[in-house]
Amino acid sequence: MQTSLHTQEPSTPSAGISDTALLEIRGLRKWFPVQKGFLKRTVGYVKAVDGVDLSIQPGETLGVVGESGSGKTTLGRCVLRLYEPTAGEILLRDNDRILPVHQLEGRELQAFRRNAQMIFQDPYSSLNPRMNVLETVGEPLLVNNVAKGKELEDRVTEVILQVGLRVEHLRRFPHSFSGGQRQRIGIARALVVRPKLVVADEPVSALDVSIQAQILNLLKDLQAEYQLTYIFITHAMSVVRYMADRIAVMYAGKLVEVAGKESLLTRPRHPYTEALLSAVPRTTSGRNVKRTVSVGEVPDLANLPPGCVFHPRCKYAVDRCKVEEPALRELDGQLVKCHLAEQLALTGIGPSPNGAGRT
Amino acid sequence: MTSTSTNDKLIEVRDLRTYFYLYEGIVKAVDGVSFQIRQGRSLGVIGESGCGKSVTAQSIMRIAPEPPAKHVGGEILLHLGPNNNSEVIDMLKLDPRGQRIRALRWKEISMIFQEPMTSFSPLFTIGNQIGEAIELHLPGLSKKQVRERTIDLLGRVGIPQPKRLIDSYPHQLSGGMRQRAMIAMALSCNPRLLIADEPTTALDVTIEAQILELIANLQREFNMALMYISHDLAVVSEMSDEIMVMYLGLVMEQAETGEIFDNPLHPYTQALWRSIPRIEGGQDRLAPISGALPNPYNLPKGCPFYSRCEHRMPGLCDAVRPPMIEVSPNHKVSCFLYKTEP
Numbered sequence A: 001m002q003t004s005l006h007t008q009e010p011s012t013p014s015a016g017i018s019d020t021a022l023l024e025i026r027g028l029r030k031w032f033p034v035q036k037g038f039l040k041r042t043v044g045y046v047k048a049v050d051g052v053d054l055s056i057q058p059g060e061t062l063g064v065v066g067e068s069g070s071g072k073t074t075l076g077r078c079v080l081r082l083y084e085p086t087a088g089e090i091l092l093r094d095n096d097r098i099l100p101v102h103q104l105e106g107r108e109l110q111a112f113r114r115n116a117q118m119i120f121q122d123p124y125s126s127l128n129p130r131m132n133v134l135e136t137v138g139e140p141l142l143v144n145n146v147a148k149g150k151e152l153e154d155r156v157t158e159v160i161l162q163v164g165l166r167v168e169h170l171r172r173f174p175h176s177f178s179g180g181q182r183q184r185i186g187i188a189r190a191l192v193v194r195p196k197l198v199v200a201d202e203p204v205s206a207l208d209v210s211i212q213a214q215i216l217n218l219l220k221d222l223q224a225e226y227q228l229t230y231i232f233i234t235h236a237m238s239v240v241r242y243m244a245d246r247i248a249v250m251y252a253g254k255l256v257e258v259a260g261k262e263s264l265l266t267r268p269r270h271p272y273t274e275a276l277l278s279a280v281p282r283t284t285s286g287r288n289v290k291r292t293v294s295v296g297e298v299p300d301l302a303n304l305p306p307g308c309v310f311h312p313r314c315k316y317a318v319d320r321c322k323v324e325e326p327a328l329r330e331l332d333g334q335l336v337k338c339h340l341a342e343q344l345a346l347t348g349i350g351p352s353p354n355g356a357g358r359t
Numbered sequence B: 001m002t003s004t005s006t007n008d009k010l011i012e013v014r015d016l017r018t019y020f021y022l023y024e025g026i027v028k029a030v031d032g033v034s035f036q037i038r039q040g041r042s043l044g045v046i047g048e049s050g051c052g053k054s055v056t057a058q059s060i061m062r063i064a065p066e067p068p069a070k071h072v073g074g075e076i077l078l079h080l081g082p083n084n085n086s087e088v089i090d091m092l093k094l095d096p097r098g099q100r101i102r103a104l105r106w107k108e109i110s111m112i113f114q115e116p117m118t119s120f121s122p123l124f125t126i127g128n129q130i131g132e133a134i135e136l137h138l139p140g141l142s143k144k145q146v147r148e149r150t151i152d153l154l155g156r157v158g159i160p161q162p163k164r165l166i167d168s169y170p171h172q173l174s175g176g177m178r179q180r181a182m183i184a185m186a187l188s189c190n191p192r193l194l195i196a197d198e199p200t201t202a203l204d205v206t207i208e209a210q211i212l213e214l215i216a217n218l219q220r221e222f223n224m225a226l227m228y229i230s231h232d233l234a235v236v237s238e239m240s241d242e243i244m245v246m247y248l249g250l251v252m253e254q255a256e257t258g259e260i261f262d263n264p265l266h267p268y269t270q271a272l273w274r275s276i277p278r279i280e281g282g283q284d285r286l287a288p289i290s291g292a293l294p295n296p297y298n299l300p301k302g303c304p305f306y307s308r309c310e311h312r313m314p315g316l317c318d319a320v321r322p323p324m325i326e327v328s329p330n331h332k333v334s335c336f337l338y339k340t341e342p
Helices: A072-079 A106-113 A133-143 A149-162 A179-191 A209-226 A237-243 A261-266 A271-279 A319-323 B053-061 B099-104 B126-137 B143-156 B175-186 B205-222 B233-239 B257-262 B267-275
Strands: A023-036 A041-056 A061-065 A087-094 A097-100 A116-119 A197-201 A229-234 A246-251 A254-260 A329-331 A334-336 B009-022 B025-038 B042-046 B069-079 B088-090 B109-112 B193-197 B225-230 B242-247 B250-256 B325-328 B331-333
Touching: A023 A072, A041 A072, A041 A254, A061 A072, A061 A237, A072 A116, A072 A197, A072 A229, A106 A116, A116 A179, A133 A149, A133 A179, A149 A179, A179 A209, A209 A237, A209 B267, A229 A237, A237 A261, A246 A261, A246 A271, A254 A261, A254 A271, A271 B205, B009 B053, B025 B042, B025 B053, B025 B069, B025 B225, B025 B250, B042 B053, B042 B233, B053 B069, B053 B109, B053 B193, B053 B225, B109 B175, B126 B143, B126 B175, B143 B175, B175 B205, B193 B205, B205 B225, B205 B233, B225 B233, B242 B257, B242 B267, B250 B257, B250 B267
Parallel strands: A061 A229, A061 A246, A116 A197, A197 A229, B042 B225, B042 B242, B109 B193, B193 B225
Antiparallel strands: A023 A041, A023 A087, A087 A097, A246 A254, A254 A334, A329 A334, B009 B025, B009 B069, B069 B088, B242 B250, B250 B331, B325 B331
16 A cells, blocks of 8 residues: 655556555545635635545445544545545546546546445435435436336335335335434435445434444445445444444544554554544443543644644654654554654553443 | 432432423423432433433423423422521422522533533623623622633633633634533532533544543532433443433433443343444444334333333233332332342
8 A cells, every 4th residue: 555645746647556455545635725805815725635545445344533624524525526636546446447536527427426325424414305215215326327217116125125114115205204214215325326335424423322223233234245345434433443344543634543443443553543542431431530631622724733733732742743744654554644653552442341241 | 429428419300290292292201200419429311312311401400491391290309408508499399480490590500511502692702601690690799700700710621711712702612612611601600510411412522531521520629419411321421420221201220330331120221232332342243222212292101112122021011110119229220020129
């Protein structure tokens, strides 16, 4: 995997992607202009995503975690071209071809959408109240010219049965469904075109605790059945622990650590990952927990600190961190963006003493 | 904190029933809830949306919208303590818009909410709004003293540069800072009971950790009682000495925090524990609670969890509501599977 953060000329044609990866992201940037005054002069940029390199293997679930404003949603939307990336490459394997997603236009972009779909956070605002389930779930088939008429109805029926809805639901409108059922409709709509890649942006955050488990299990079952690849964006560390194979931690638009789930959680290498894990409340800790709470808040993305973006909140920061930005580099199979990664012995989440046995 | 004398009872809720009379029918949001909180102790309330946890809190403050809400039964006894001749007031007997309850709100009981943006008026500075609460409840302070007290409070809840930020408007603060300001306002008159209704749900996990630590420290410092409401088990477990599990307007189980996690008795509590992903891991597969919530307009006669329960006993559980019994000291459960300790 390429670890350089600053691809100087990101629009140069790529030489192809690594042998196995389904998706490869190189030097991805999304800068939103900050405009001021009557003439809407651009006075600066909000660097929502600033130089992200990632590669995703087929069939895996990559969890993307971070605080609000860390750029995780923007990253997910750029991958699907719901936002136009400012710079960088996004390459998707489609059978024998490599699709340069970042430069697709028109018909080809439409074809790409059959390969990559999104599940949204809020099942209340992401469904059109004037379309019934058949229309909602069937729409991607229609606009992508995949199916129509009887065939469309058959495919919609098939997929809504798979997500746990019933045939009699087809003619009903969103208002007659509960939050969990609406999220099932959202999942059916994403899966009806049989995508390879699904970006799920906080798919259970708006749901009640007992419904969350149903939706998470459903996503896992569907993944096993259709060999789906998930980019699973969430702020809930316990959810990502259940869902992900690998975890990417984002902070202020940059990846600070990428590693396999177990090693990242038990032995984090970046001080921000440690702070994030330490902040997660646990049922086993009881009262009077002592934690390494990181002080302060996420920095202003239009005005990032020099050096390492995390240094103002980092308790291990040394002078070097204030001036020199560390690169995302490999260390024992984990990717970490910290000058001190070798020297620090950071605390993660220990294995649960009786987590499995607790009922 | 560990005193167990029965004299330091602060609030006692007995068989509270708060119903909502709506066009579609009657929703029994709270239907016979009893608990008490002692001085300096904390009670966590867990439940899914619609279980009545927020309505219980709103009933204590008498801020449930009346109508459609109506308190059809029960008592909420506030013990005013030795400084006030140990007077006991039934909050349900007070006029919700009257002088008496206004004097008790903020001074005896205050509350912090989930979304601090909607709890503050956008038209006044936070200093203005906190100062107003102080002026109302602690008359006799000069303008300057009120301002000094406000600055002191803002500093204590961890707002940097309180002298400058006292004059800022709510929209100028971040979510975490607004919640801090809300907490400062809630503590402005040294209340004896703080009700926290999901105060960190809208916040990021690192900010949440800061706010939880702040509330825990302030509770100790002010020796307040705390009622902490959340759907997040882990948060509640960190904030509470005791935990109460609610389902459809009823208390299912109540026990000390360690006990209820290690030894949950009610089938609903057990099912809830199994359905929630944990950061500690060790879960191959989550076990969702089967079925769906029953129609709130037409709740079953017996146990509200009957239709979803693995251990249901037809003829008994669906006919009679199980009473709350104490199976071991301080561990109460409302389920026919258990009998009182012999």
